[in-house]
Amino acid sequence: MSYLSTQNYKGARDYYPEDKRVQNYIFTTWRKVVESYGYEEYITPLLESYDIYAAKTGQEIVNEQTYSFTDRGGRPVVVRPEMTPGLARMVAARRQELAYPARLYSIANYMRYERPQKGREREFWQLNVDIFGVSTIDGDVEIIAMADQLMKAFRASEKMYTIKINSRKLINAVMADYLELDIMQSQLMIKLFDRKDKMTPEEFRDQAAAIFDTDKTEVGLKHIAKLVGAKTMQELPPSLLETSAIKEVQALFTLLRERGVHNAIFDITLMRGFDYYTDIVFEVFDTHPENNRAIFGGGRYDGLISLFGVEPLPTVGMAPGATMMEEFLRAHKLLPELRPATDAYIVVLGDTLAGAQKLAKRLRDEEVNVAIDITGRKLDKQIKAAVKMKIPFLIFVGEEELKAERYTLKYTENSAEHKFGFERLVATITDHRVKDTDI
């Protein structure tokens, strides 16, 4: 007979306790930051009707990259590949009654049928943060400032990442008025801008030239050179500096600086697909030479909930993924030493299990998380098991200890050992825990 394979499903990951601790650390940090800005958690169902995804542009993506099936009642459904449509459905359903601005977040898993590669899995976890009902730039500022705060909450320094910002409104003006491209050409040019970092300057120039009408190529290339060469907005061609889009971007940068965001830069080649974003878009980039890529991004999408037949709502959101976040933290050595939730392991000596169980219960009543060795095996085996589980404290319980009500507490990291009465035992363990998690 052949045995079952222990291999997990392609692109999906098992989280053993040591992996899950990392994931929990990321989730906890996210939650702490967004809740500090007054965002509240929600969740939508894992399955959605096929329609709400098909309604968005890019049906090809929906058909090829979603897990979709027909349920037993003949309804076409998809496993959510992202949060936004489900969230839009939720908000649209209570369009009139929600309190605005509505600040909402969720941490959930998603599935996309794609070829897995570095930083991309078929099942992945994301934070989604959105603010509904703010049409001014202050909404964009809040989300981007929060993105910055997320990075800082992981102890990232400003040298480790940059925040690239662009404006879809500005791009549209650039394509139509400055480069004089029609809609088809604009789309091609936007795609090309998006890929700019993946090619040599020569390749970029040649491909750009191919997009222009032949009689406009020369002028067009000159204009492109000016655009791409602009490191700040001030270096942009004067005709563009007069547009309202650019003034908005300038206001955004000023406000970000006031909020303590110092590493935001303007980047006219930043695109972020071209589905539903309508104005400001941004991306947090890793500056580490070996992980030079986008960590996450977001932007403004003002039209989405009108798909559900209700009044549109201005919306800004972002969606950091756990996979990229983890890679960033590893690349910059920012992952702290993470311990299990178990504080202590009771090593049972001789025939004292009953007494040790009583002690365990008393400790649990004091909110100490304690595991007890119930195997009756030799002492060194018990210790090894606890050390392997990375449990910080050992408590030795034998005849002597039970009689005297003084227990030997051992700190596994440095082998320090003391005899304590119950109160001191609890205090020592609890104190250590507070220090350890509050690094």
Add this chain to the structure above:
RNA sequence: GCGGAUGUAGCUCAGUAGGUUAGAGCGCUGGAUUGUGGCUCCGGAGGCCGUGGGUUCGAGACCCAUCAUUCGCCCCA
């Protein structure tokens, strides 16, 4: 969907030109050590050499296919 790289013990890998019972380090496990892990010493388990086919007297090595992992392209809501 397209292209490259890689699959030998739990992990990292070695395996010469195709030649007998497939190796190392680490890890695991038992003991030295019946109230103390890491160090040391002695023992032990663990391999359909990813899978299927082919070439050959003979394949872990060569060929084909396939699956998986991984990097990149496309795409990235």
